[in-house]
Amino acid sequence: MKEISVGQEPKPISFRSVQYDADSLLSERRQPWFKLGYALRGVMDVHVDGRHLLCPPRFATWIPANALHSCRNRQNCEFVSVYIDSSLCADMPKHPCTLVLSPLIKSILADFASREVTVPETPQDHRLVRVLMDQLIIAPRKKSYLPTSDEPDLKPVIDALLASPGDRRSLGDWAMLLGVTERTLSRRFHREIGLSFSEWRQRLKLVASLSMLEDGMSVTRISQELGYNSASAFISMFKRLSGASPLQLFSQSSDASDTQTGISDAKIPAE
Template sequence: MQLKEVTSYPNESHDWGEFVFSFSGVIELTVGDRTYLTPPHYGLWLPPQTEHEASTRSEACYCVLDIASNLCDRLPTQVCTLAVGPIIKAILADLMARQVDYPRDGDDERLMRVLVDQMSRAPRQDTYLPNSEDRALSQVLEALRQQPGDSRPLEAWAKAVHSTERTLSRRCQRDLGMSFLEWRQRLRLVRALSMLEEGLAVQAVALELGYSTSSAFIAMFHRLMGATPDEFRKRIVQRDGQQGPYNDSHD
């Protein structure tokens, strides 16, 4: 499925579980007061009866896998992001390429069982960006989602929303559980993952995200990811290369 820029879906829930994976671009899903993001190589698991809203701020190619409730017993009971390894990605790509909306035969059913098994073993990550219902702070967060490269200090943002730096700082800790700078850094990291996946040069990513030099961006990325942007990109290429397209043919 291809989503165009700034597409959104209303709040909804289902009797089945859903796994959302983006082959390119970043999907944002809001569950309660939390925003979860699915940059490349991460997928979001939504247990049955989870109310959520979905949106994207740039063009994205993604798939949504519906999983019957009786197959959800081995999967997490809470919303979480799952690291998508080469096997999961290959199966999803195969299903999408063949336009398989539901298992057509025994081969598809076995493939789905393998997929659920891989999902149950996948490392779970916490990559969400908390939201705030506070009128002033929510305006700041939304503006940054639109322009993550905006480097204005909290004092300037406070003036823009007719508040004070001290007030916004307290509300960040109360509503987000972190400082304003940490939240903005998380946002930039998630956007950086998507941009690097698309093949953008490190310097271009750094400038787009508000860093004055590439070295400052690389230092932030290495501190949070344990690898430089180039090392991260090479690791992705190597990992994907370890698993070819799924093939369930029989001799």
């Protein structure tokens, strides 16, 4: 497993965009600054102060200063990290959470990455940083988009589905495998995760499909990979959870609206 290096100390902010090979690891540590993590492609697993957050494309993890955290990616991952001094974070969350990124936030980060800006130095870049922080302050906050659990009967199910989101085994199949009743397993999902098994699995498939779409995979191929009987069934799920079809969400046309180019927080089922 390849160790992920520590980023540059913010003065008062720094940026890093890196391609990580599968099974890269940032070992557990504390840092005296805040951190925003955003996956352009792939999914990053983040553990912060005993909580597990997934960082798929179009969402970001927010890690407070001095929080004990570690990161790992199961597959190849292109990841943007923003390190921010506490002086800029008075109005930001003091607890770990997931932020829904606006198209403007993503555009600013993409601009810095394309110009290989790691520390802003020009007046123009400092102004962009002020806009970025204003946008982060108003970004919708969620405890976790895809909660997980280490509960003994749930962990094997969750780990298996994270490794293979297209696994079509039903809740009853998993219950039989674990030697519990379907009703018992269903109750544990609700109690530990706060979602039904079906709702959680659909969120997982949405997360997995975002990476596939970013990589240019066709909707037909994605629907097959995720275990759907038809592309229309996959599109229906995608639109219900994201508020837009895959084509709308990834449209690059100049007249695409914010709800077409980013996840609509209002459409995601409540935590």
